[in-house]
Amino acid sequence: MNHRDFLRSVFQSMLRGRILENKLSSLYKAGKIVGGVYLGRGQEAVSATLGTALIQGTDFFAPLIRDQAGRTAFGEPLIDCTRTYLGSVKGPMRGRDGNIHRGRPDLGMPAMISHLGAQVSVVAGMLFAKRLQGTLAGRVGATCIGDGATSTGAFHEGLNLAAIERLPLVVVVANNQFAYSTPNDRQFACADLVEKARGYGVGGFSVDGTDMLACVSVIGEAVRRAREGGGPQMVVARLLRLSGHGEHDDGSYVPAEARVDHYGQDCIEVAMQQLLDHHFATAEEIVAWQDQIADEVQRAVAQAQQEPVPDPYQEDWTALSTRFPLDQPISQPIFS
Amino acid sequence: MSVTYIDAIREAQEKLLREDDRVFLYGQDIATFGGAFKATKGLAEKFPNRVFDAPISEDAMIGMAVGAAIEGMRPIIEMQFADFSSVAFNQIVNQAATHFYRTGMPIPLTVRLPSGGTPGSGPFHSQSMEGIYAQYPGLVVLTPATVSDAYHMLLDGVALDDPVIYCEHKFLYRWLKAKSINGDHLPIGQARITRPGKHATVVAYSAMVHEAVRAADRLVQDGWEIEVVDLRSVKPLDIDTILASVARTGRLLAVGEAFPWGGVTAEVVARVTEEGFHLLDAPPQRLNARDTPVPYHPKLWAAHRPTPESICEALRKLLSF
Numbered sequence: 001m002n003h004r005d006f007l008r009s010v011f012q013s014m015l016r017g018r019i020l021e022n023k024l025s026s027l028y029k030a031g032k033i034v035g036g037v038y039l040g041r042g043q044e045a046v047s048a049t050l051g052t053a054l055i056q057g058t059d060f061f062a063p064l065i066r067d068q069a070g071r072t073a074f075g076e077p078l079i080d081c082t083r084t085y086l087g088s089v090k091g092p093m094r095g096r097d098g099n100i101h102r103g104r105p106d107l108g109m110p111a112m113i114s115h116l117g118a119q120v121s122v123v124a125g126m127l128f129a130k131r132l133q134g135t136l137a138g139r140v141g142a143t144c145i146g147d148g149a150t151s152t153g154a155f156h157e158g159l160n161l162a163a164i165e166r167l168p169l170v171v172v173v174a175n176n177q178f179a180y181s182t183p184n185d186r187q188f189a190c191a192d193l194v195e196k197a198r199g200y201g202v203g204g205f206s207v208d209g210t211d212m213l214a215c216v217s218v219i220g221e222a223v224r225r226a227r228e229g230g231g232p233q234m235v236v237a238r239l240l241r242l243s244g245h246g247e248h249d250d251g252s253y254v255p256a257e258a259r260v261d262h263y264g265q266d267c268i269e270v271a272m273q274q275l276l277d278h279h280f281a282t283a284e285e286i287v288a289w290q291d292q293i294a295d296e297v298q299r300a301v302a303q304a305q306q307e308p309v310p311d312p313y314q315e316d317w318t319a320l321s322t323r324f325p326l327d328q329p330i331s332q333p334i335f336s
Numbered sequence: 337m338s339v340t341y342i343d344a345i346r347e348a349q350e351k352l353l354r355e356d357d358r359v360f361l362y363g364q365d366i367a368t369f370g371g372a373f374k375a376t377k378g379l380a381e382k383f384p385n386r387v388f389d390a391p392i393s394e395d396a397m398i399g400m401a402v403g404a405a406i407e408g409m410r411p412i413i414e415m416q417f418a419d420f421s422s423v424a425f426n427q428i429v430n431q432a433a434t435h436f437y438r439t440g441m442p443i444p445l446t447v448r449l450p451s452g453g454t455p456g457s458g459p460f461h462s463q464s465m466e467g468i469y470a471q472y473p474g475l476v477v478l479t480p481a482t483v484s485d486a487y488h489m490l491l492d493g494v495a496l497d498d499p500v501i502y503c504e505h506k507f508l509y510r511w512l513k514a515k516s517i518n519g520d521h522l523p524i525g526q527a528r529i530t531r532p533g534k535h536a537t538v539v540a541y542s543a544m545v546h547e548a549v550r551a552a553d554r555l556v557q558d559g560w561e562i563e564v565v566d567l568r569s570v571k572p573l574d575i576d577t578i579l580a581s582v583a584r585t586g587r588l589l590a591v592g593e594a595f596p597w598g599g600v601t602a603e604v605v606a607r608v609t610e611e612g613f614h615l616l617d618a619p620p621q622r623l624n625a626r627d628t629p630v631p632y633h634p635k636l637w638a639a640h641r642p643t644p645e646s647i648c649e650a651l652r653k654l655l656s657f
Contacts, residue, residue, distance in 0.1 A: 097438045105406045105441050113430050121396035122431065125403020125411075132360060132385070132409060154426070157396035164391055319433070319473035320498045321442035324525035327572035 004280050010052045010073065010216060011271050011281070012289055014044035017069030018268055019293045020078060023301060024085055028247045032305075033085050035098045040066035042210070042242030043174050045267035048073045049215040050142055050172050053223040060108045060126045060141035062119035065100045066174065066241070067144050074109065078296055082304035095310030116149035120158025120171060127167040140227045142170040147187055148179025150196065159232065163201045168226040171202075171234045172219065174209060176241035177263070181253045194236040202232040209237030210263055212271035240264045341480075342509040344487035344517050345375050345448070349412060352494055353383045356410060359494060361387045362397060363414030363448075372416050373450060373509055394420050398427035401445040402435065410494055411445045418449035418503065419463040432499040433474030442497040446490070451479075452505040452543055452593050453625075453641055458632035464542075464592070464625075467599030469501045470571040476524065477501045477571040481545035483512055484519025485568055492524050505543040512546070527574035529581065533563035536587035536654055539578055539604050541567040544591045544642060551647035560655060570600045578604060579612045586617035587654050591642050596624035618657035623650045 001009065021039045028037040040047055043066045051073025054061050061074045072078065083091025084102040093102050093111070103111025110122055123141040130136040149155050150173060162169040173193055177184055190196065197204025203225055207218035215237065222233040240263045244251035258264055275281040312334045339347075352359045361376055367389045370377035380387040390397045394415065401411040415421045421428065428447065436442040453462035470477045476498050480486040486504060493500040522528055527539075531549055540548040545566045552562035565581050567574065582588050588608055590601035601622040608620055623642045631637050 093438060094440075097434075101438070103439060105435075105439055110403070110406060111435075111439050113434070115426050115430055118395075118399060118427060118431060121393075121399025121427070122403040122406070124396070125400035125405075126407045127403070128400060129404040129407035129409045132404075133407075153423075154395050154399065157391070157393035158399060161391055161393055161396040161400060319437040320476065321436050322476070322496050322498050324572040325523075326525045326574050326576060 006052060007212070007216060007275065007280050010045070010048045010212060011275055012293070013048035013051060013069050013073035014212070014268055014271060015289055016072045016078070016293050016296070017044050017048065019290065020072070020081060020297050021068050023297050025247050027085070027301070034087065037085070037247040038065040038100050038245070039243045039247065040068050042239055042267060043176060044069040045212040045215045045271055046172060046174050046209045046219070046237040046239065047144065049212070049219045050144065050170070050223070053220050054140060054142055056108060058139055060110070060123050060139075062110045062112060062123045062141075062143035064112060064119070064144045064146065066146070070144065071109070076104070076109065078300035079303060080104070082300040083307065086301070086304040087309050088304045088307035089310045090307050091304070115154065117145060117152035117154030117158060119143045120145070120155055121161055124158055124162040124165065124167050124169055127169060128165060131167075136168070138227060140168045140170060140223055142172065142223070144172045144174060146179060147173065147175040147177070147184060147193065148182065150193055151187055159200050159202065159234070162232045166231040168229070169232040170222050170226050171232065173234065173236045175236055175238050177258060178241055178254060180245040180249075192236065194234065197234040200232070200234070202234050203230060205233065205235040207235060207237050209239030210265050210267045210270055212267060213274050238263055239267070242266060338513040338515060339483055339517050340510050341483050341486050341504070341512040342373060342375055344483045345490060345504055346377060346379070347517060348487045348490035349376060350379060350382070352412070352491065353379060353386050358408060358410040359386070359412060360404075360409060361412050361414065362390050362401065364390050364392060364416045366414050371414060373506065375414065375448070394424035395427050398424040398447065399431060402427065402431050402443055405443045405445045406441065412448060412494060413445065414448045415450065417461045418451040418465045419460050421447065421449055421465060428469065428475070428499070428501070429472040433472050435474070436498065437474060443499050444494075444497045446494050446500040446502055449501060449503045450506050451503040452507055453630050453637055454507050455634040455637055456632060457630070459629035462630035464503070464594035466501070466503045466570050467592070467594045470600060470603070475499050475501055475571065476569065477503065478524065478569045479503045479541040479567065481508070481542050481566050481568070482519065483514035484517055484521070487517040488519065488521050489524060489568065496524070503542060507543050522568065524569050525572040525574060527568055527577040528566045529563065529577070530566045531562070531564040533561035534585055535560045535562060536589060536651055537563045537565060537578070537581040537585045538589045538591055538647070538651070539565045539567060540591040541570055541600065542593065544593055547642055547644050548591055548647055550644035551651060554644060554648055555651060560651070562651060567600070573603065573607070575607050575611065578608060579615065582608055582612050583615045586615060588616065588620040589623060589647070589650055589654050590620070591623045591647060593625055593641050596622070596627050599624065618654055621650055621654050623647060
């Protein structure tokens with residue numbers, strides 16, 4: 001993919017993420033979605049760039065809660081998202097898990113758990129398996145975390161392990177300034193999170209996460225270095241979460257000055273202007289993309305809404321794949 | 337020529353490495369050093385690039401194993417002590433154990449937990465974690481008590497597609513010997529009648545099977561014939577064999593080395609009471625470790641865990657009803 005096509009692809013994934021998430025927000029507020037809705041508003045440039053730089057079928061991608069744009073860029077169909085959020089039994093999680101916990105581990109996209117930092121070592125293990133199988137060359141594994149997750153033991157253990165094994169792992173930290181409501185100064189004491197990269201012995205990059213061109217350049221370079229054998233890379237993207245933690249949260253704790261400073265700008269508006277300024281896309285094309293994506297989203301929602309929800313009578317209610325002949329689970333009647 | 341319990345664990349791992357390319361070993365000090373208990377002695381030399389030293393990162397060790405299992409491997413993770421698996425608890429119960437239910441893809445990894453008390457080991461090198469892990473859906477929890485079971489259940493556990501918590505008892509490592517590793521090779525999920533009897537049933541597992549047999553031997557002089565059931569796996573739990581034994585004896589004592597609140601012995605008593613109340617001639621009894629951290633001093637430690645003496649006393653009480 002040449003530079004122009006890559007940028008157009010990144011932008012389309014950003015748009016797809018934003019339009020889909022706007023729809024999810026409406027569905028949530030209309031009471032059509034049970035459970036939480038977590039948006040990546042403001043993080044699309046970072047997420048979509050990473051997803052576009054990865055190759056589905058070769059690479060691994062463990063998204064986190066604000067990676068709708070990256071998921072779609074990596075190749076996750078919209079219907080996987082709408083089915084999971086709307087509880088369709090045909091979705092990848094079949095109603096057993098919801099919203100952003102969905103995944104396709106058989107397609108290189110593990111299903112996240114809520115415990116932050118936990119996916120770092122999982123992606124390291126996927127890469128480690130490929131090394132043992134002799135098929136690691138040319139592969140990259142990536143995962144996204146937030147500023148809050150850098151405080152976890154799991155992040156530290158996972159990145160340190162990947163560094164020891166010198167695995168082609170890219171960890172993208174979206175520093176959106178707030179972990180739920182907790183600001184950076186209650187989360188870490190170093191001047192910049194990227195300083196941690198040096199301590200782990202991994203490559204470190206900083207990027208303005210609101211600037212698509214910068215993201216493409218910097219995240220692209222980090223992925224390239226990992227793919228070429230340079231070991232783990234850590235990218236810290238500075239930006240601002242343009243929503244609450246979830247749609248249940250109005251984010252009123254974000255001070256007004258943070259909203260109006262440079263990092264409070266909307267990466268989609270910035271990216272649109274960048275495409276126009278560099279003549280990578282015309283305004284007409286962008287409008288057409290918006291219309292096309294809105295139509296795709298509408299169809300994915302409509303299809304998932306028509307599908308059956310899980311039936312407790314059809315569930316086998318077992319958490320093991322093995323069937324032990326002598327094991328007799330305690331029988332419990334189903335009341336529904 | 338005799339084989340110890342830890343020989344059996346080492347032999348099983350060697351056989352798995354030899355016969356299954358998907359198996360690799362990962363744990364602290366297990367490569368050149370051969371492990372804190374020498375359960376992997378010589379394996380790194382025999383199988384280069386299949387046995388790896390891990391950093392002191394129990395969480396990442398299991399996360400890594402989950403990732404490797406997703407990509408088709410069968411990792412065996414050695415926790416240096418079962419106690420330290422508390423650091424990996426999140427990856428075990430939330431990542432590995434939920435994965436099949438959530439995604440439909442099973443996670444075939446095995447976590448070896450050197451478990452249970454030995455004199456002088458103290459609060460952080462003596463714990464029995466089987467009840468904690470059995471509580472969570474999505475895990476198979478194995479507690480071998482014999483040399484043959486240590487060998488065959490490790491082979492059979494690694495062959496399962498699901499995550500396996502393999503609790504190996506440190507006290508049995510070198511103390512327990514057998515003429516060979518061959519045995520009856522019962523399937524996982526089936527308990528064994530270790531010693532037949534007719535007056536009371538002791539349900540035990542891991543090292544407590546041997547303490548229960550000693551207690552049963554002592555009660556022979558008083559005319560009591562005690563049946564000892566070795567659970568072998570605490571999850572799945574072979575309730576049929578337990579109920580059949582209680583049907584013969586009418587009396588139940590469940591013995592475990594873990595802490596007393598809840599756990600395996602409570603589950604056994606609850607299941608028997610629920611499903612076999614009519615079989616009971618006396619209130620079912622439990623005997624566990626005491627409700628304190630495992631003490632360091634051998635005199636305190638010996639009074640903390642069930643012993644042949646305390647099992648005899650519990651049995652006499654059970655038989656007095």
